Amino acid sequence: xxxxxxxxxxxxxxxxxxxxxxxxxxxxxxxxxxxxxxxxxxxxxxxxxxxxxxxxxxxxxxxxxxxxxxxxxxxxxxxxxxxxxxxxxxxxxxxxxxxxxxxxxxxxxxxxxxxxxxxxxxxxxxxxxxxxxxxxxxxxxxxxxxxxxxxxxxxxxxxxxxxxxxxxxxxxxxxxxxxxxxxxxxxxxxxxxxxxxxxxxxxxxxxxxxxxxxxxxxxxxxxxxxxxxxxxxxxxxxxxxxxxxxxxxxxxxxxxxxxxxxxxxxxxxxxxxxxxxxxxxxxxxxxxxxxxxxxxxxxxxxxxxxxxxxxxxxxxxxxxxxxx
Amino acid sequence: xxxxxxxxxxxxxxxxxxxxxxxxxxxxxxxxxxxxxxxxxxxxxxxxxxxxxxxxxxxxxxxxxxxxxxxxxxxxxxxxxxxxxxxxxxxxxxxxxxxxxxxxxxxxxxxxxxxxxxxxxxxxxxxxxxxxxxxxxxxxxxxxxxxxxxxxxxxxxxxxxxxxxxxxxxxxxxxxxxxxxxxxxxxxxxxxxxxxxxxxxxxxxxxxxxxxxxxxxxxxxxxxxxxxxxxxxxxxxxxxxxxxxxxxxxxxxxxxxxxxxxxxxxxxxxxxxxxxxxxxxxxxxxxxxxxxxxxxxxxxxxxxxxxxxxxxxxxxxxxxxxxxxxxxxxxxxxxxxxxxxxxxxxxxxxxxxxxxxxxx
Ligand SMILES: Cc1ncc(C[n+]2csc(CCOP(=O)(O)OP(=O)(O)O)c2C)c(N)n1
Ligand SMILES: [Mg+2]
Numbered sequence: 014x015x016x017x018x019x020x021x022x023x024x025x026x027x028x029x030x031x032x033x034x035x036x037x038x039x040x041x042x043x044x045x046x047x048x049x050x051x052x053x054x055x056x057x058x059x060x061x062x063x064x065x066x067x068x069x070x071x072x073x074x075x076x077x078x079x080x081x082x083x084x085x086x087x088x089x090x091x092x093x094x095x096x097x098x099x100x101x102x103x104x105x106x107x108x109x110x111x112x113x114x115x116x117x118x119x120x121x122x123x124x125x126x127x128x129x130x131x132x133x134x135x136x137x138x139x140x141x142x143x144x145x146x147x148x149x150x151x152x153x154x155x156x157x158x159x160x161x162x163x164x165x166x167x168x169x170x171x172x173x174x175x176x177x178x179x180x181x182x183x184x185x186x187x188x189x190x191x192x193x194x195x196x197x198x199x200x201x202x203x204x205x206x207x208x209x210x211x212x213x214x215x216x217x218x219x220x221x222x223x224x225x226x227x228x229x230x231x232x233x234x235x236x237x238x239x240x241x242x243x244x245x246x247x248x249x250x251x252x253x254x255x256x257x258x259x260x261x262x263x264x265x266x267x268x269x270x271x272x273x274x275x276x277x278x279x280x281x282x283x284x285x286x287x288x289x290x291x292x293x294x295x296x297x298x299x300x301x302x303x304x305x306x307x308x309x310x311x312x313x314x315x316x317x318x319x320x321x322x323x324x325x326x327x328x329x330x331x332x333x334x335x336x337x
Numbered sequence: 338x339x340x341x342x343x344x345x346x347x348x349x350x351x352x353x354x355x356x357x358x359x360x361x362x363x364x365x366x367x368x369x370x371x372x373x374x375x376x377x378x379x380x381x382x383x384x385x386x387x388x389x390x391x392x393x394x395x396x397x398x399x400x401x402x403x404x405x406x407x408x409x410x411x412x413x414x415x416x417x418x419x420x421x422x423x424x425x426x427x428x429x430x431x432x433x434x435x436x437x438x439x440x441x442x443x444x445x446x447x448x449x450x451x452x453x454x455x456x457x458x459x460x461x462x463x464x465x466x467x468x469x470x471x472x473x474x475x476x477x478x479x480x481x482x483x484x485x486x487x488x489x490x491x492x493x494x495x496x497x498x499x500x501x502x503x504x505x506x507x508x509x510x511x512x513x514x515x516x517x518x519x520x521x522x523x524x525x526x527x528x529x530x531x532x533x534x535x536x537x538x539x540x541x542x543x544x545x546x547x548x549x550x551x552x553x554x555x556x557x558x559x560x561x562x563x564x565x566x567x568x569x570x571x572x573x574x575x576x577x578x579x580x581x582x583x584x585x586x587x588x589x590x591x592x593x594x595x596x597x598x599x600x601x602x603x604x605x606x607x608x609x610x611x612x613x614x615x616x617x618x619x620x621x622x623x624x625x626x627x628x629x630x631x632x633x634x635x636x637x638x639x640x641x642x643x644x645x646x647x648x649x650x651x652x653x654x655x656x657x658x659x660x661x662x663x664x665x666x667x668x669x670x671x672x673x674x675x676x677x678x679x680x681x682x683x684x685x686x687x688x689x690x691x692x693x694x695x696x697x
Contacts, residue, residue, distance in 0.1 A: 046605040047533035070503035070539050071470055071531050099469065102505065137399045139428075140453050141468050278678060307682050312667035314399050314450030319664040319686075329689065 014197055020190040022164035023053045023129075025198065026171035027091065031061050034089060037175055040067040041076060041093030041129075049093055051131060051190050073103035077128065081110055084124045089175055097132040097187075098141025104149070111180045112155030123178045127171075132160075133224045133274050134321055135188035137314040144311055145275035150182045151252040151284070158251040159205060160184035162226035164194040166209075166249060169202025177205060184251075186224035208255035210262055214244025217268040217331055220259055220285055222248040225272045225322060232327040243331065251281060259285070260292050267298040268334045272322050277305040299337035304330045346543070347557050347589060350564040353617045355625025357564075365568040369632040375563050376623045376633070377641050378412045382432040383620065384645035385441045388652050389431075389448065393598040397656060398448040402429045406561070406593030409619030410526050412436060413566025414494060414588070417574055418462075421491035423484075425464045425477040429526075430496050437463035445656045452662065471497060471504030474523065478510045481519035481577070492520040492577035494570070500531025502547065503539045511551040511585070520577035522570060523548075523585040526560060528592035533605040545587035553583045560590030561619040591617070664690060 017025065031037045039054055039061075045068035048055030058066035069076050073094060080090035094100045100107075107128065115122050134143030151158045157179050161167040167185070174181040203209055211226060212233050219229040226247045233243035246262050248254065263269045269289050271282035286301035304322045312320050348363050367375075386404050393401040404411060411432025418424060424433055431444055443456040447466060454465040467473040477495035484491050501507050502525060514521050527544055529536055540547070548555025558569040566588060573584035591614040595602050627633040668683040 042531075043533045045533070048604075050532070050599070068534050068538050071500035071534070072503040072505060074505050075503065101469075137450060139400055139448065139450070139468060307667065307686065308678050309667050309671050309682075310453075313447075313452050313662070315661045316664060316667050317450075320667060325693075326689075329692075 014195040016193050017164050017168070017196045018191050018193050019161070019164045019167050019186070020051050020053050022168040022194075022196050023171050023185065024055055024057070025196070026168040027054065027057060027175075028060070029198070030091070030172045030175040031057065031065065033172075034175070036087055037089045037091065038065050038067065038083060039091050039093070040069050040080060042069060042071055042095050044068060044093050050095055051187065053129070053185070053190075054093065073099055073101075074106050077103040077106035077111060077126070080126045081106065081114065081124060084126050085122065089125045089127075091127040091129060091175060094128060094130045096142045097130055097144040097146055100128070100130055100146060103128075107150070107156070107180075107182070108153050112153050115179070116155060124180050125175070125178050126180045127174045127183050128180070129171075129183045129185060131187035131190070132184045133186055133188060134311060134317050135224065137317070139314070140311070143314075143317065145273065145306065147182075147184055147251055148275060148279065148281050151281055155180065156252065157181045157205070158184070159249060160186065160223035160251055161249070162186060162189065162223055162247050164192065164196050166202060166247075168196045169200070170205060170249065173202065173205040181205075184223055188224050189227060192227070203249070206250040206253055206255060208246055208248045208250065208258040210244065210258065211247045212243070212245040214266060215242040216266055217241070217270060217334055218244045218246060218259075218262045218266045219270050219272055219327065220246045220248060220262075221272040222251060223274075225274060228322060228324065229272055229327060232324045232331070235324055236328060236331060241331065254285065254288065256288055256292060259289065263289050263293045264296045267296050269293075269297070269301045270304060270327065270330045270334055271301065272304045272327055274306055274321055276308050277303045278308045280305055299334045302330045302334050347559050348565045348569050349559040349562050350568060351562045351622055351626060353561070353622050355622045355629055357626065360565075363565065363568045363572060365564050365571075367564065372623065372627060373633055373637065375412060375416065375567070376620070376627060377644070378416070378432075378435065379408045379563060379620045379623060380641050380645050381648055382408050382412060382435045384649050385435065385652060386431060388649040389445060390594070390598060392445065392653065392656055393448070398445060398598075399450045400597050400599060401448050402597045403594035404429050404431050406591045406614065406619070407526055407528060408432050409563035410560040410566050410588035410590050413563040414524050414570040414586070417567050417570035418494060419491070419574075420462065421489065422574060423462045423464065423477070423480055423491065423493045425473040425480070425493060425495040426466055427470075427473070427496050427498060427501070428466045428468050429498075430466070433496065434463055437461040439463050441652055442655050442659070445652070446659060449656065449659060451659055471501040471506040471510075473497070474501075474507045474510035475513065477521050478513045478517075478519050481514070481521040482517055484520055485517070490578055492522060492574045494522040494524050494574065496524050496526065498531060499525065499527040499529065499536050499544060500534065500539055501525075502544055511548070511583075514583035515552040518580070518582040520580070521583045522573045522577055523583060524570065525585065525587045526590055527587050528560075528590050530592050530596070530606070532596045532600060533602075535606075543587070545585055548585035553585065555585040555587065557587045557589055560588030561617045561622070563619060563623060
């Protein structure tokens with residue numbers, strides 16, 4: 014067991030993936046000498062060389078487009094998008110090419126490309142550095158979309174994402190990069206497409222992913238003092254959704270609140286709410302509620318605490334779900 | 338364009354030692370008053386920048402992107418603009434903002450996280466900062482196409498970095514400008530670095546040479562020479578206004594500070610490089626020129642320093658006094674027209690906040 018930050022756990026996971034398979038490449042802006050702006054790729058270029066850890070020109074479309082070419086040639090590129098708000102120049106390559114090319118080849122082509130994206134707010138950043146663009150990608154067939162929430166999962170999930178033969182959009186909760194946990198090297202994790210119950214509860218189930226898992230756990234701990242038993246499910250996989258795990262947790266409580274930083278409107282919470290309603294209808298005591306961002310662009314940092322779901326917002330929704 | 342001998346690769350009119358030099362294609366005739374005023378701008382923008390860095394260190398700004406070392410490129414090009422010209426900045430053009438008359442407090446507001454910009458782009462013909470690398474180059478070309486269609490006597494200038502030249506948007510902007518003969522000046526500040534990546538990661542040829550492939554002229558200017566930056570940009574803007582299309586100006590300079598206050602350049606570049614560029618300081622050479630030619634005395638320099646200190650002090654006080662926006666402000670200006678969803682969310686949010694007031 015070693016105590017690692019989430020960023021370092023990703024780093025160790027990438028290192029293990031590169032050790033295991035010489036076809037694994039890391040590419041992106043500032044991933045080499047600097048080790049990425051969050052140091053997730055720290056030291057990898059030194060140890061694996063410039064051919065495997067590539068500082069690319071400053072062009073996101075180029076990063077993903079060339080990663081596709083490398084994948085066609087048998088490589089497994091792990092691409093870093095520096096911040097969530099900068100994935101959009103690459104959206105064309107991701108949506109029109111990466112997601113669809115394998116199907117067009119009737120399965121002859123595999124594109125094991127990982128697109129790593131630090132996402133979410135809470136770090137006091139300027140515009141375009143705090144976005145939660147996951148729904149754009151979960152809405153795109155052909156992509157697997159995952160989000161880690163803690164160092165232990167980060168370590169295994171990044172390795173599983175690299176091993177996966179499908180393109181994986183891998184969201185990293187940037188405000189949790191410095192959170193620490195004990196990680197066991199070499200230990201296998203839960204499969205990439207599985208959700209995890211991170212806290213059992215009898216009264217209401219919170220469903221979250223990425224940075225909001227920790228916030229939900231804190232809310233659950235606070236609610237316990239008031240005698241409320243709240244369960245928390247960490248989705249981990251956003252496409253596909255692990256509905257059996259969600260269903261079982263919600264059937265136990267009869268109440269469900271979905272929490273994400275992204276705007277509620279047209280967000281992933283809507284999909285989850287619809288599915289929970291369809292699958293747990295007769296067990297539900299109340300409609301599925303959603304807590305999330307507003308239908309505004311991410312606000313300037315002095316307002317982000319008002320925008321981001323916090324304990325109060327979550328517990329207020331918990332109160333409401335009991336009001337039905 | 339059939340000069341028997343090629344002009345020097347770098348247009349320079351004032352050496353680092355403060356000597357005036359001639360260039361066959363560019364010259365500039367500046368009065369003593371004009372030179373003193375350029376000097377003043379250089380000193381004042383550096384002071385604004387220093388104050389902002391200090392404010393960030395003290396936790397008053399979330400971030401700051403320093404222009405240290407790039408003052409001449411920004412003041413020279415900024416002062417070349419007429420009121421009718423339109424400038425499109427990145428996030429580092431504090432010196433250009435200054436020349437356009439934008440209150441530096443607005444820049445601090447953005448980096449403090451009070452708003453995403455907030456100045457009126459039309460008031461000073463200085464567009465909002467653009468953080469997404471390269472996007473603004475296309476906007477500037479579109480704006481220039483508008484100028485063209487209006488038959489107006491104006492041009493646009495768009496700022497971007499060496500790293501930005503790799504972006505698709507920037508290359509598309511070059512194509513558009515060329516095909517439509519748009520009145521735009523592409524002003525690339527090659528400060529040698531894109532965060533940790535040196536220029537070799539973006540280009541195998543000098544950046545100004547890229548222009549010829551797109552079908553318009555490219556010029557490399559000493560970006561630490563305010564005279565040359567002014568002369569070259571003025572000529573390029575005039576050319577654009579006269580209907581002769583775009584020009585790429587590569588201002589060859591150096592990012593003396595970190596990429597932003599979040600960055601640690603010791604991880605990727607050597608101190609020697611910095612030392613070499615210190616000798617090419619954009620302000621020292623103007624000072625030396627003014628001194629040597631007895632165009633200014635110590636009293637003048639002292640006066641400018643005092644003015645700079647006062648500016649810094651004043652800016653600091655006004656920055657600290659910047660009120661945080663009202664929570665509801667995040668719902669403002671998202672749409673120009675009434676919007677049902679937003680109205681509903683604003684209403685819910687207001688009720689939610691009011692609930693806390695009752696509880697206290
Ligand atoms: C599309 C996009 N990708 C990545 C970034 C992150 N980023 C901010 S500044 C920067 C480097 C820019 O270098 P350059 O164009 O040379 O300008 P400089 O900062 O040196 O002035 C990067 C990669 C961004 N802002 N936008
Ligand atoms: Mg640069």
